[in-house]
Amino acid sequence: xxxxxxxxxxxxxxxxxxxxxxxxxxxxxxxxxxxxxxxxxxxxxxxxxxxxxxxxxxxxxxxxxxxxxxxxxxxxxxxxxxxxxxxxxxxxxxxxxxxxxxxxxxxxxxxxxxxxxxxxxxxxxxxxxxxxxxxxxxxxxxxxxxxxxxxxxxxxxxxxxxxxxxxxxxxxxxxxxxx
Ligand code: HEM
Numbered sequence: 001x002x003x004x005x006x007x008x009x010x011x012x013x014x015x016x017x018x019x020x021x022x023x024x025x026x027x028x029x030x031x032x033x034x035x036x037x038x039x040x041x042x043x044x045x046x047x048x049x050x051x052x053x054x055x056x057x058x059x060x061x062x063x064x065x066x067x068x069x070x071x072x073x074x075x076x077x078x079x080x081x082x083x084x085x086x087x088x089x090x091x092x093x094x095x096x097x098x099x100x101x102x103x104x105x106x107x108x109x110x111x112x113x114x115x116x117x118x119x120x121x122x123x124x125x126x127x128x129x130x131x132x133x134x135x136x137x138x139x140x141x142x143x144x145x146x147x148x149x150x151x152x153x154x155x156x157x158x159x160x161x162x163x164x165x166x167x168x169x170x171x172x173x174x175x176x177x178x179x
Contacts, residue, residue, distance in 0.1 A: 028126040029137040039076045040066035050078040053132025060121040083112040110150040
């Protein structure tokens, strides 16, 4: 009985610990108003931006994203629409339909998703409550579909490149055989 109680307690504790370690989760969710204040010109002077709902502190890149910087339009919001459209006007960014992105738009978006993911100077500080993460910090179905589409695009690219190399190799072998 004692052992059984102990085992139950341990399982509960382990479950609790693992759920606390899950990223992202409650506590890391950033609302639109907080993000909107992080332009670099208000309060603590920090600049934040979001890409596919992940929020990064890009204060180190203030010369790009701060007031007067060439990429200041990306600051204090989710900039995915700009990255997917490759355009710098708000209208184009808002008009982006994430469920029907072209291959090139997906590839551009993927490029910037990876850029921020890899850049040590821009730590991820949370996720944005919006279309890519819900208010509890869990990835939405839209984001899951987009991530899958970006990975599929990558697989197709690798396959195309491999097939192209094989074709080149076959032509080379053929040319040498019939020389
Ligand atoms: C004619 C087209 C473009 C030119 C000439 C250009 C030029 C540049 C240059 C020179 C840098 C590096 C600045 C530096 O390290 O000092 C840079 C960085 C960057 N560009 Fe562009 N760019 C162009 C288009 C775009 C587009 C279409 C986007 C996205 C919609 C974009 C987003 C960025 C971002 C996010 C950075 C990184 C800033 C950082 O390091 O945090 N650029 N660009």
